[in-house]
Amino acid sequence: MARRGSARGPAAFSIDQVVELAVRHNLAELEVEAAGTRIRIVREHAPAASGSRVDAAPASVAAVQQPAAESVESTAHLVTVEAPMVGTFYRAPKPDAPPFVAEGDVVKEGQVICIVEAMKLMNEIESKVAGRIAKVVVENGQPVEFGQPLFLVDPLR
Amino acid sequence: MFHKILIANRGEIALRVIRACREMGIRTVIAHSTADADSLPARLADESVCIGPPEARLSYLNIPSIISAAAITDSEAIHPGYGLLAENPAFAEICRACGITFIGPSPEAIRLMGDKAQAREMAKSAGAPVVPGSEGPLAGVDEAQALADSMGYPVIVKAAAGGGGRGMRIVRERAALARAYTTCQAEAGAAFGSSELYLEKFVEEARHVEVQVLGDKNGMRLHLGERDCSVQRRHQKLLEEGPAPALLPETRAGLHKAALAVANAVNYVSAGTVEFLVDRDGQFSFIEMNTRIQVEHPVTEMITGIDIVREQIRIASGEALGYKQSAVTFTGHAIECRVNAEDPEHFVPSPGRVTAWIAPGGPGVRVDSHMMTGYVVPPYYDSLIAKIIVHGRDRNEAIARMQRALHETVVEGIKTTIPYHLKLLADPAFVAGGSTLARLEQNL
Numbered sequence: 001m002a003r004r005g006s007a008r009g010p011a012a013f014s015i016d017q018v019v020e021l022a023v024r025h026n027l028a029e030l031e032v033e034a035a036g037t038r039i040r041i042v043r044e045h046a047p048a049a050s051g052s053r054v055d056a057a058p059a060s061v062a063a064v065q066q067p068a069a070e071s072v073e074s075t076a077h078l079v080t081v082e083a084p085m086v087g088t089f090y091r092a093p094k095p096d097a098p099p100f101v102a103e104g105d106v107v108k109e110g111q112v113i114c115i116v117e118a119m120k121l122m123n124e125i126e127s128k129v130a131g132r133i134a135k136v137v138v139e140n141g142q143p144v145e146f147g148q149p150l151f152l153v154d155p156l157r
Numbered sequence: 158m159f160h161k162i163l164i165a166n167r168g169e170i171a172l173r174v175i176r177a178c179r180e181m182g183i184r185t186v187i188a189h190s191t192a193d194a195d196s197l198p199a200r201l202a203d204e205s206v207c208i209g210p211p212e213a214r215l216s217y218l219n220i221p222s223i224i225s226a227a228a229i230t231d232s233e234a235i236h237p238g239y240g241l242l243a244e245n246p247a248f249a250e251i252c253r254a255c256g257i258t259f260i261g262p263s264p265e266a267i268r269l270m271g272d273k274a275q276a277r278e279m280a281k282s283a284g285a286p287v288v289p290g291s292e293g294p295l296a297g298v299d300e301a302q303a304l305a306d307s308m309g310y311p312v313i314v315k316a317a318a319g320g321g322g323r324g325m326r327i328v329r330e331r332a333a334l335a336r337a338y339t340t341c342q343a344e345a346g347a348a349f350g351s352s353e354l355y356l357e358k359f360v361e362e363a364r365h366v367e368v369q370v371l372g373d374k375n376g377m378r379l380h381l382g383e384r385d386c387s388v389q390r391r392h393q394k395l396l397e398e399g400p401a402p403a404l405l406p407e408t409r410a411g412l413h414k415a416a417l418a419v420a421n422a423v424n425y426v427s428a429g430t431v432e433f434l435v436d437r438d439g440q441f442s443f444i445e446m447n448t449r450i451q452v453e454h455p456v457t458e459m460i461t462g463i464d465i466v467r468e469q470i471r472i473a474s475g476e477a478l479g480y481k482q483s484a485v486t487f488t489g490h491a492i493e494c495r496v497n498a499e500d501p502e503h504f505v506p507s508p509g510r511v512t513a514w515i516a517p518g519g520p521g522v523r524v525d526s527h528m529m530t531g532y533v534v535p536p537y538y539d540s541l542i543a544k545i546i547v548h549g550r551d552r553n554e555a556i557a558r559m560q561r562a563l564h565e566t567v568v569e570g571i572k573t574t575i576p577y578h579l580k581l582l583a584d585p586a587f588v589a590g591g592s593t594l595a596r597l598e599q600n601l
Contacts, residue, residue, distance in 0.1 A: 025195075085209075085221075085222055085225070086188075086206055086207065086208050086209075086222050086225045086226045086229065087225045087229065088228075088229055117225075118221050118222065118224075118225035119221045119224050119225050119228070119255075121221070143206075143229030143230070145206045145207040145208070145226075146191070146207040146208050146209045146210070146216075146222070147191060147207055148207070
C-alpha cells in the first residue's frame with residue numbers, strides 16, 4: 001500500500017516497509033525520513049540504478065512479480081508468496097484460532113498459509129512451494145494490495 | 158462532504174479527479190494495475206492500491222478488487238471516470254449495496270440509458286425528436302430488412318448495448334444489409350455481451366451536437382450548453398468545440414430544451430450528456446445519453462467556468478446545485494484536441510516510450526495529461542495521452558490559439574494525432590464551421 005508521507009504529514013515507516021519499497025521499485029538505494037527517524041537501505045544485489053524512477057517502470061513491474069530473485073541479501077534463494085488480490089490479510093481462520101503457520105514451520109506445497117479477505121469472501125492462500133516459513137512479512141489484520149509479498153519461504157531442496 | 162474518494166480509473170481522467178479532490182480538500186485513493194504503478198495519478202493521489210495485473214479485465218474491470226480496495230482504505234465514494242466501469246449498472250448497484258457512494262447517476266438511469274433502444278423510446282415519450290427507426294431491439298434480419306425497405310436507405314445498424322463508436326454499420330443498399338447485420342451482431346456480442354441490435358434511418362451530412370446536463374438529488378436540473386463533436390474518425394471523436402458553430406438560435410434552444418426533457422424523464426442525477434444529430438436544415442434528433450463524465454467535458458468548463466467533476470462530487474455527497482439556469486453564462490469559444498498515441502495517417506495505436514514531452518502553455522491553454530518524459534504508453538488501455546484545450550474570445554481566436562499550442566507541443570518516441578489536428582485546423586471547411594460528420598471523415 002503506497003501512502004505518501006508528504007501528503008499526510010510525517011508518518012513512521014518500518015524497516016520492512018522501506019526494504020519492500022526498495023525491492024518493489026528495483027532501487028539500489030533508498031532513504032526515507034519520517035517522524036524523526038531516518039532509514040537508509042542499500043541493496044548490494046540490486047541492479048545498477050538506471051536513470052530516473054520513470055525509466056524503471058517496466059523493471060519495477062517485473063520486481064513485483066518476482067521479488068524472490070532479489071530480496072534482501074542472503075535471502076536471494078527465498079520464495080515470496082504474494083497476495084493474489086487486494087484485501088485484508090489474516091493469519092488465522094478465525095480471530096481466536098491459532099495462526100495457520102508461524103515462522104520456522106515447515107509447509108507443503110498447496111498448504112493453506114493465510115487468508116485474504118476481499119468483499120467478505122475469505123480467500124485461502126496456499127504456499128506455492130514446499131519449505132520452511134522464513135518470514136511472515138505482513139502483520140495480521142493489515143490491508144494488502146495485489147502482488148504484495150506476504151511470506152518468504154525457504155524452499156526444501 | 159466526503160473525506161476520501163477512491164478513483165477506479167487511470168490516465169488523464171484519474172488525474173482530473175485527483176485535481177478536483179485536492180482543491181476540495183478530499184483525500185484520494187487510486188486503484189491501479191501493476192502497469193500503472195508508477196503513473197502520474199499513482200504518484201499524485203494521497204494513497205494508491207494495486208488491484209491487479211495489467212489486463213483491465215483483471216484490474217480496472219475487477220469489481221470485487223475495486224470494492225475491496227475501497228473497503229481497506231475506508232473510502233466513502235468511488236469515482237469511475239469514463240469508460241471501464243463508469244456505465245456499468247451492476248457496479249453502481251454493488252457500490253450501493255456495500256454502502257459506498259457511486260459518483261454518478263442511479264443504477265436505474267445507467268441501465269435504462271445503456272439500452273439504446275429503450276433510451277430511444279424514453280426520449281420519444283419525453284418529447285425529444287428521434288430518428289425514425291425500430292421500436293425496441295430487432296427480432297432478426299428479416300425485420301431489419303422490412304424496416305429498412307419501408308424507411309429507405311441509407312440506414313444504420315447499431316448494437317443496443319453499444320457505445321464508443323463500436324458495433325455499428327452504415328448500410329447504403331438492400332444487398333449489404335444482411336452481411337452488416339451479422340457482422341454487427343458478432344461485434345456487439347463480443348464487445349458488449351449482448352448481440353441485440355436496432356436500426357435507424359441514417360442522417361446524411363449530419364453534425365453531432367451534445368448537451369451537457371447536471372442534476373442534483375433535489376430534482377434541480379440545468380444544462381451547460383452544447384458541444385459540437387462532428388470531427389470523428391471511425392465514430393471516434395477527435396476534436397470537440399463549444400458552443401457549436403453555425404447553429405440557428407432556435408435549434409440551439411430546442412436542443413437545450415430536449416436535453417433537459419430527457420434528463421427529467423429519468424430523474425437524472427449527476428453530470429450527463431444528451432447526444433443529438435443535427436441535419437443541414439437544423440432539424441435535430443436524439444441519439445443517446447451518456448451517463449458519465451465525458452472526455453470532452455473541459456470544453457464546457459472553459460466556456461462556463463463550472464468545474465463539472467467538482468459538481469459531480471458535490472451532487473453525489475447530497476449537496477444542492479445551489480444555482481439556477483440563469484446563473485450559467487457562456488463566454489467565448491473553446492476547442493479540445495485529443496492527442497492519441499496513434500499513427501495520424503492510419504489511426505493504428507502507437508504504444509511505446511515517450512522520450513520527450515513538452516506541453517504547450519501561454520494564454521488560454523489547458524492541458525489534461527498523465528504523460529511524463531520517459532512514460533511508457535502501455536498497450537493494454539486506450540490510446541488517449543493528452544487533451545489540449547484552448548479558450549478564445551471567439552472561434553477564430555480559439556482556432557489560431559490551438560494551432561499555436563499544437564505547434565509548440567513536443568511528443569517524441571511515439572506517433573500522435575497532432576499532425577491530423579494541424580491539417581484539420583487549416584482546412585477551409587472546418588474553419589468555415591458547421592462541418593458535417595461525413596465530410597470530415599472522408600476528406601481528412
